[in-house]
Amino acid sequence: MTPQELRDLGLEELRQKERELQRELFNLRFQHRTNQLESPARLRLVRRDVARVKTLLRERAAQGG
Numbered sequence: 001m002t003p004q005e006l007r008d009l010g011l012e013e014l015r016q017k018e019r020e021l022q023r024e025l026f027n028l029r030f031q032h033r034t035n036q037l038e039s040p041a042r043l044r045l046v047r048r049d050v051a052r053v054k055t056l057l058r059e060r061a062a063q064g065g
Helices: 003-007 011-033 040-063
Strands: none
Touching: 003 040, 011 040
């Protein structure tokens, strides 16, 4: 997901997206540990998306909404 697409989301949508990404990240890590992960690059992409969402949430909290 591009940063611009994330910026267009509302506050509650960002929180929901963070929960989805965290869940996906957990599943990817689990697959990685059990040697069932098909695309290791996906792990890196999801981690970056989580960081982007957290950054946007933090920016919005600093702005007061």
